[in-house]
Amino acid sequence: MDIWLQQLLIGISLGAIYALIALGYTMVYGIIKLINFAHGDVFMIGAFVGYYALTAFHLGFIPSLLVAMLVSALLGVTIERVAYRRLRNAPRLNALTTAIGVSLFIEYTTIYARGAQPAAYPALFPNRRLELFGASIKWDAVVILLTAVFLMVVLQLIVQRTRTGKAMRAVSFDLEAARLMGISVDRTIAITFALGSALGGAAGVIYGLYYTKIDPFMGVLTGLKAFVAAVLGGIGSIPGAMVGGLVIGLVETLVSAVGWSLFRDAAAFLILILILLFRPEGLFGRHAPEKV
Amino acid sequence: MDAILQLDRVGIRFGGLKAVDGLTLSVRKGELIGLIGPNGAGKTTVFNLLTGVYTPTEGTITFEGQRINGLKPHVLARRGIARTFQNIRLFQNLSVLDNVRIAYQVNTRHNVAHSILRLPAFYAEEQRMWEDSMALLELVGLARYKDEQAKNLPYGLQRRLEIARALALRPKLLLLDEPAAGMNPQESRDLMTLIADIRQRFDLTVILIEHDMSVVMGISERIYVLDHGVLIAEGTPEEIRKNPRVIEAYLGEEAS
Amino acid sequence: MVKPQPKKALLLALVIVAVYAVVQFLLVSRVLGRYYENVIMNVGINILLAISLHVVLGLAGQFSIGHAGFLAVGAYTSAVLTAKLDLPFPVALLAGAVAALLAGLLIGIPTLRLRGDYLAIATLGFAEIVRVTLLNIEYVGGAAGMRVPHLTTWTYLYVSLVVALLAIVHLTHSAHGRATLAIREDEVAAEAMGVPATTYKVLAFAIGSFFAGLAGGLHAHNFYVIQPANFGFLKSFEILVFVVLGGIGSLTGAMISATFLTLVSIALQSYPEVRMIVYSLVLVLVMLFRPQGLLGNRELSSFLPALRLGQGGSR
Numbered sequence: 001m002d003i004w005l006q007q008l009l010i011g012i013s014l015g016a017i018y019a020l021i022a023l024g025y026t027m028v029y030g031i032i033k034l035i036n037f038a039h040g041d042v043f044m045i046g047a048f049v050g051y052y053a054l055t056a057f058h059l060g061f062i063p064s065l066l067v068a069m070l071v072s073a074l075l076g077v078t079i080e081r082v083a084y085r086r087l088r089n090a091p092r093l094n095a096l097t098t099a100i101g102v103s104l105f106i107e108y109t110t111i112y113a114r115g116a117q118p119a120a121y122p123a124l125f126p127n128r129r130l131e132l133f134g135a136s137i138k139w140d141a142v143v144i145l146l147t148a149v150f151l152m153v154v155l156q157l158i159v160q161r162t163r164t165g166k167a168m169r170a171v172s173f174d175l176e177a178a179r180l181m182g183i184s185v186d187r188t189i190a191i192t193f194a195l196g197s198a199l200g201g202a203a204g205v206i207y208g209l210y211y212t213k214i215d216p217f218m219g220v221l222t223g224l225k226a227f228v229a230a231v232l233g234g235i236g237s238i239p240g241a242m243v244g245g246l247v248i249g250l251v252e253t254l255v256s257a258v259g260w261s262l263f264r265d266a267a268a269f270l271i272l273i274l275i276l277l278f279r280p281e282g283l284f285g286r287h288a289p290e291k292v
Numbered sequence: 293m294d295a296i297l298q299l300d301r302v303g304i305r306f307g308g309l310k311a312v313d314g315l316t317l318s319v320r321k322g323e324l325i326g327l328i329g330p331n332g333a334g335k336t337t338v339f340n341l342l343t344g345v346y347t348p349t350e351g352t353i354t355f356e357g358q359r360i361n362g363l364k365p366h367v368l369a370r371r372g373i374a375r376t377f378q379n380i381r382l383f384q385n386l387s388v389l390d391n392v393r394i395a396y397q398v399n400t401r402h403n404v405a406h407s408i409l410r411l412p413a414f415y416a417e418e419q420r421m422w423e424d425s426m427a428l429l430e431l432v433g434l435a436r437y438k439d440e441q442a443k444n445l446p447y448g449l450q451r452r453l454e455i456a457r458a459l460a461l462r463p464k465l466l467l468l469d470e471p472a473a474g475m476n477p478q479e480s481r482d483l484m485t486l487i488a489d490i491r492q493r494f495d496l497t498v499i500l501i502e503h504d505m506s507v508v509m510g511i512s513e514r515i516y517v518l519d520h521g522v523l524i525a526e527g528t529p530e531e532i533r534k535n536p537r538v539i540e541a542y543l544g545e546e547a548s
Numbered sequence: 549m550v551k552p553q554p555k556k557a558l559l560l561a562l563v564i565v566a567v568y569a570v571v572q573f574l575l576v577s578r579v580l581g582r583y584y585e586n587v588i589m590n591v592g593i594n595i596l597l598a599i600s601l602h603v604v605l606g607l608a609g610q611f612s613i614g615h616a617g618f619l620a621v622g623a624y625t626s627a628v629l630t631a632k633l634d635l636p637f638p639v640a641l642l643a644g645a646v647a648a649l650l651a652g653l654l655i656g657i658p659t660l661r662l663r664g665d666y667l668a669i670a671t672l673g674f675a676e677i678v679r680v681t682l683l684n685i686e687y688v689g690g691a692a693g694m695r696v697p698h699l700t701t702w703t704y705l706y707v708s709l710v711v712a713l714l715a716i717v718h719l720t721h722s723a724h725g726r727a728t729l730a731i732r733e734d735e736v737a738a739e740a741m742g743v744p745a746t747t748y749k750v751l752a753f754a755i756g757s758f759f760a761g762l763a764g765g766l767h768a769h770n771f772y773v774i775q776p777a778n779f780g781f782l783k784s785f786e787i788l789v790f791v792v793l794g795g796i797g798s799l800t801g802a803m804i805s806a807t808f809l810t811l812v813s814i815a816l817q818s819y820p821e822v823r824m825i826v827y828s829l830v831l832v833l834v835m836l837f838r839p840q841g842l843l844g845n846r847e848l849s850s851f852l853p854a855l856r857l858g859q860g861g862s863r
Contacts, residue, residue, distance in 0.1 A: 035665055086836055092664045093611055097792050098835040100785055104828035112821045220781070224676070231669065266680040269673040276670045277658050343740055369742035377740075383733035385797070385845055386726070394730045397723035398742035404751065407722035408715045414722065415551055421723065461742055 006137075007257045008250075013141055013210060015249025016148035020203035021226035022233065022241035023155060024076075024196030030172040030236030031192050032088060037099035038079055039200055040223015041106040046072040046201025047214045048110070051119050061124055065147070065205050072201025073194040080193040085186070103219075110216045118215035121208035144206045151202055152242055155195065159238060168192055172236060225252075225268040232275050234285025243283060295354075296321040296497050297342070297465060302351030303521075304341060311337045312521040315351070319465075324491060324498045326512030326529075328505075330541055334521040335501045336378050339467050342499075343375050344368045355465070370398050374463035376454040378470050378501075384443035388434055391442050391453055392425040395460030425460065431493075432456045432486065448479050452486070459490060466491075466498045472507050480504060484511050509533065517541070568706050575702055585702070589770050591810045592705040593763050596712055598790035598806035599799060600759035603716060605788075606797045606845070607725065608752035609732030610660065611668035614675030615787045617655075618757040620779035621678065622648040622764025624688055627696045627774055632687075637699045641708075641765040648761020649754050651678075656753035660746055675784055682776040693775030700770040708766060712759045716799065719755070728752055732797070789831055797845025805842055 021043050028036045046068040053064035083102050087095040128139035159165035167188045170178040179185045207222070208214045229248040233240025248268055255267045275282060295318040302315045312334045319325050327335050340346045341353065344365040353360050360368060374395075383391050400421070402413040429435040432452045437445060442453060451471055458466060468487070472480040484507055491498050502508045508515065509529040517525040517532060519541040525532055532538055571588070574580040580588070597619065604612045626644030629635040635643075659670040688694050719725045728748045730738035739745050768774045790809060794801030809827075816823035834841065 033665070035669065083832055083836065087839075090839060093605075093792070093796070094835050094839045096611070096613075096665065096668060097788065098832050100788075101828045101831035101835065104782075104785070104824055105832065108821045108824040108828065112825060224672070227669070228673075231666075263680065263684065266677050269676045269680075272673040273659075273670060273677075276662055276666055276673075280662060280666055345736070345740075364744075365736075365739035366742050366744045369740055375740055377737065381734050381737035381740075383730050383737065385733060386729055390726050390729075393723070394726050394738070394743065395741040397727050400723050402723075404719070404724050407724050408718045410552065410718055418723070419551070457741065 003257075007253055009137055009141065009145075011250035011253035012246065013145055013148075013249070014253055015246035016145055016152075017203050017207050017210070017245075018222075018226045018229045018249050019242045019245025020148055020151065020199045020206070021223060022230040022245045023152070023238060024200040025227050026230040026233070026235055026238060026241040027168070027172075027192050027196045029230070031168065031189055032084070032175075033092070034084060034095050035099065035227065036084075036196075037096070037223075038083075038102040038106060039076075039196070040219030040226070041103050042072050042076055042079075042197045042219075043200040043204045043207070043223060043226075044214070044216060044219035045075055045106065045110070046204030047208045047218065048114075048119070048204070049201065050205035050208055051121055051214060054122055061143070061209075065202060068201045068205045069198040072204070073198040076193040076197025076200070077190050080190060085189075107216055107219070114216075116216055118213050121212050121214065123212075124209055140209055144210050147202070148206060151199060155199065156238065158195065164188070164191055221265065225265075228268045228272040228275075232271060232282055234282030237282070237284040240282055240284035294321055295319060296356055297499075298352075298354040300352045300354070302341060302348045302353055304337065304346055305349045310521055312341065312348075312518075315518075315521075315523055317516050317523065317526070319497060319499065321464075321497055322495065324487075324500065324511060324513050326508040326515040327499055327501045327518065328503070328508055328515060328532075329518035329524075332520075333518040335518055336469055337521070338518070339375055339469055339499075339501065342368075342465075342467060343373055369395075369461055369463075372461070372464035373467065374458035374461040374465070375467035376451075376458050376469055376471055378473070380450050380454055382442040382450060382453060382457070385441060387439050388429065388442055388445065388453055389422075389425055389438040391457050392428055392460045393421050395457050396421045396424055398461060428456050428460055431490070448475055451475070451483070455486070455490075459494065462494075464497060466496050468498065468500045468502075470501055470503060472502060472504050477506075480507050483507075487511065564710055568703075571706070572702055587811070587814055588702065589700060589705060589766075590814060591807050592709060593767050593770065594787075594790065594806040594810045595803050596705075596709055596759060596763040596766070597787045598794070598802040599712060599716055600756045600763060601787050601791050602756075602799055602802045603719075603759070604752050604756035605791050606799070606802065607720060607728045607732065608749055609796075610749055610752065611664050612671045612753070612756070613668045613788055614671035614673070614781075614784050615756070615760055616779045616781070616783035617671070617675030617678040618648040618651055618760035619764040619767065619783065619787075620675075620682060620776070621651045621757075622761025623768035623774050623779070624682060624694075624764075625761070626765035627694060627768040628688065630699065630769065631694060631696055637704070637769065640769075641704070641762060644765035644768075645758050645761040648764060649758040651761075652753045652757025653750065656750045656757075657746075660749040660753065672781065672784070675779070675781065679776045679780055682779075689775075691776065693773050693777075695773055696768045696771070698769060698772055700766045705766055708762050712762070713799075715755070716759075720799070724748070724751070789827070793831070793834060793841050795841030795843040795845060798841070798843040798847055800848035801841060801843035801846075804848075 024039045028034060049071045050064045050068040053059045053067045079102055083098050087098060125139045130137045130139055130142055167183045170183055171185055171188045175185060225248055229244035230241045232247060233244030252264050252267055256264045297319040299315050299317050303313045304311050329335055341348055344363050347362045400417050402417050406414045429438060434453060472483050512529055515529055515532045517538050524537045525535045575585055601615050604610050622644035625647040626640040629640035629643055630637060655674045659667055662670055683691050727743045730743055731745050731748055735745050790806040791802045794805035
């Protein structure tokens with residue numbers, strides 16, 4: 001029993017990380033119909049900023065997290081301003097290609113700056129554990145999970161209860177109409193990027209604390225899987241991204257637990273292919289037929 | 293009563309919205325029918341239903357005696373239903389000649405292997421397609437632009453090209469969606485002359501969506517009027533002109 | 549008028565044979581040594597890859613960004629046939645290409661009804677599944693990869709390229725090619741004109757994957773070792789850049805940019821990070837400031853009419 005509980009918690013923690021990253025993808029896609037390939041690398045940068053904050057500057061957990069989130073948000077906004085804004089009306093392939101280019105640029109510049117070797121996060125609360133229903137959980141894991149949940153709740157509040165959130169929803173629904181209603185589309189898009197990237201950066205710190213090892217390419221695979229989570233939940237849907245992340249995290253953990261750990265990575269892609277074939281709009285998405 | 297096209301209580305629903313509801317109409321071979329109605333009435337939706345872009349959620353569409361519900365656009369094109377689009381959908385980066393030739397490939401018998409290996413069947417059919425396409429371009433007055441990219445043509449000629457392209461399918465039924473949109477009176481008149489001419493020459497049945505009343509009234513033999521997805525009147529141009537429901541539908545649109 | 553042009557065809561044939569002979573001579577007589585031979589092989593294989601993706605992306609307009617998956621299928625299939633089963637190289641090459649074609653059909657048929665972005669992700673997912681699967685098959689060496697006999701020669705490469713180019717050019721300037729281009733331009737309108745879109749998209753995918761598989765076979769037998777890591781997203785992306793930079797829709801553009809970028813890549817070999825930084829930066833800049841790439845959707849023959857191979861057809 002406690003093995004399964006253990007695995008469940010691992011799955012949920014992983015799921016929370018995917019969910020935080022997936023939110024960034026889904027919000028950006030929802031608002032400008034772009035798959036932001038560089039988002040996985042914002043996650044990576046967040047992880048490294050957190051790392052340096054913790055180890056080089058000896059900041060505590062929360063300050064490090066906030067710094068990482070801030071830097072990530074700035075990075076996201078900069079990327080949007082410099083690379084994506086011009087391509088808002090360009091053919092989709094151009095924007096996609098640019099996003100990939102930005103992603104590679106970030107990865108390789110990071111390697112150029114500090115080398116490709118991985119780094120190791122310090123443990124937050126070494127040795128403290130929580131006893132719950134017969135299972136022993138690392139206190140770190142609990143903190144991480146609570147942080148992730150807290151951030152997601154904050155996001156939901158922003159999106160549903162503030163004017164900014166309303167603007168975000170309006171722009172993702174109909175950009176031109178929103179502009180005509182006086183909403184500053186550029187500013188709203190920038191804020192969307194900022195929020196999504198901040199969450200991605202937070203996910204990076206959380207990932208570092210949970211899994212310890214971080215490296216410049218960590219964003220690639222994790223980012224891709226988080227994207228699958230966003231698609232699963234219905235791209236453009238915020239609750240969808242959260243649920244999708246959770247599902248992917250649990251499935252991966254399950255696959256690993258059952259002994260097929262070598263195929264763990266392929267699991268997410270198989271899910272992707274299946275969703276795209278049978279329900280491309282995802283769990284919470286709407287299917288929009290093309291207007292002729 | 294040899295109806296080439298018959299719609300029986302055809303309807304389509306998008307989510308909660310009924311774009312077309314209970315539509316019954318019939319078209320005899322060789323007729324030129326006008327389909328009019330205020331904006332958003334569902335006229336283009338009817339065309340989309342007729343060409344297989346949408347599948348009716350209710351009712352039956354019969355073409356040449358056969359039920360065509362659910363058949364895909366390219367199948368219907370091969371069966372002889374051709375259309376133009378409300379917003380021009382030419383193959384912008386391809387040449388004028390290519391735009392027309394593409395419709396001709398419907399009738400080719402040579403396959404990919406013939407093309408890649410450049411076997412005689414390829415050359416024979418390419419020649420035929422070239423000649424047929426050029427003849428069609430001559431007819432609509434676009435022959436001299438044959439190598440021009442479609443996107444470089446002036447608007448009026450683009451409309452003509454769309455029609456030529458549709459004709460290349462050698463259709464039995466031609467659906468024209470606002471072919472005169474954006475044209476001045478002279479251009480509209482020229483276009484109508486062209487339509488009358490091709491209809492006779494190719495023995496076509498034509499359904500025409502148009503907003504320009506003078507155009508529609510002048511050329512249609514019968515008219516169907518749609519409003520909010522429902523048929524509100526049918527008859528000759530004379531009858532329609534005097535029909536109070538029609539007037540109200542249009543005035544209602546102007547007032548709002 | 550569309551008729552065969554025997555004089556032009558003969559001239560072309562002569563040029564083709566001449567180029568082959570000259571390079572072959574230079575290689576055999578060692579005027580061009582190992583290093584240059586390697587460069588030629590690299591460039592040639594990349595050109596083949598670029599034109600194979602051109603069929604899918606440039607002609608049919610389908611966002612296939614997992615092309616390295618087909619490369620991998622071709623590489624591993626042919627490698628297994630020569631290294632483990634001792635079959636002759638031509639057989640292995642063909643088998644690799646066919647295997648990739650089957651993979652293309654397998655992936656293409658279900659996913660080609662997806663729209664742009666979604667298709668892109670599906671193809672990416674497929675390539676990743678191939679890579680992860682290969683990683684876990686001990687028979688082909690898993691992560692360490694497998695050794696492959698060095699069987700690729702200039703002859704095989706050149707013949708493959710010529711066959712591929714002729715096939716693609718002939719296809720492009722034909723009714724089938726035009727139908728495919730029509731789908732790229734406007735799929736809805738193409739369907740309305742009787743073009744069965746899915747059929748042609750699958751055809752493009754099949755041809756594209758066939759030649760990618762062929763390139764895979766040549767690649768495998770040129771580099772002595774193949775590993776799943778060689779066929780990851782980075783490789784797919786490299787091929788994508790060839791086509792995009794050259795101009796989507798331009799065959800000669802893809803060839804030129806594949807040549808140029810391969811040479812740059814070889815020049816910057818010792819500085820892999822710098823190479824990637826420059827690569828990605830160039831890509832972003834081109835996308836921002838000259839998105840149509842080098843030649844847009846035109847061919848070199850637009851500028852040099854004497855080079856025109858096909859008859860009529862779009863540029």
